[in-house]
Amino acid sequence: MEKPMHALPPSLRELIAALNGLPGVGPRTAERLALYLVQTNREAAEQLVRRLAKACERLQFCEQCGALTETQPCPVCADPERDQSMICVVEKPVDIPLIERARVYRGLYHVLGGKISPLRGVEPEDLRIAQLEERVRRGGVREVILALPTDVEGDATAHYLAETLGGLGVKLTRLGYGMPAGAELEHTDELTLGRAMEGRAELG
């Protein structure tokens, strides 16, 4: 009988397998990451263990808006100075700090947790749409702003939300379409240009 081959140590094989499952991490990247962590940079590995364990322990979803938060409700929902009559609907928790950085919005948020995508099997029931409807039905909400991606799935989600929230007596708006800041016409696609043309505003 042939002698057994010598393979990678079990704990290294298991680490590579765990990394390999992550989004955007193929077998080669998983192997490279695992070796980097256990071989080249143990400090980075130990930091990652600590921070990932801490994030898992501390982060929860805000019961009202669905944002990732360490406190319940999240700091935005708990802030009495935010305008309680406005809800800005976003796809992901990370969209919130992007809008906050613009410093023009002082209302509340609602995280859908994705966008409707029949191709990828994401149905309206998979998103936090019922919770949004419930928040609007409870009353006190004047305007719902859809700050969704301007792609096909984002548009489909916006369309579905317009149907769901229509007739509830709330003003429904979306982010303005048009030219991004600092853009040249020659580097702007025709769909964006068309929307910017339609959304043109008077000067002065």
Next chain:
Amino acid sequence: MEKPMHALPPSLRELIAALNGLPGVGPRTAERLALYLVQTNREAAEQLVRRLAKACERLQFCEQCGALTETQPCPVCADPERDQSMICVVEKPVDIPLIERARVYRGLYHVLGGKISPLRGVEPEDLRIAQLEERVRRGGVREVILALPTDVEGDATAHYLAETLGGLGVKLTRLGYGMPAGAELEHTDELTLGRAMEGRAELG
């Protein structure tokens, strides 16, 4: 004074920063990975924490050959049935199971931990070359096989090793160059074809 903006929770920001430092992981991927782990798949996150902690705790470098191992010395070095007179030199620990799978080599290994690359600041002293020389000087070694990458840096490393080990009375070989298995000529680069031509063998 303006009200403070609401940002991502600290533990999430810290996790993204830790991921962002890893090879091949940019800020966008780090964000996507962090959200996937804490938001979409907590089980994957907890598994990764466990496996990474375990790998860090168990894996060490074999004191003789430099392979990643859970035992000291590693299973190959500890195996009395392996041919102690042959050392196969590889760049990375993961190269060992690749060679083992070919089931033609029954000697020992030596992991360099990289290849000489002045451009990336990797000098001979950064690799386990002195340890290899020491192993050869100790005696009992008949042949050293260089199983290094066939790129410029691999060739430079092989050249340096040939100089270092020359005169120590050991036979120095490298892996054969030529056509890879299952390759068509039209998809084979000219350097490989040239080497295959030089390394041609008689039939029958």
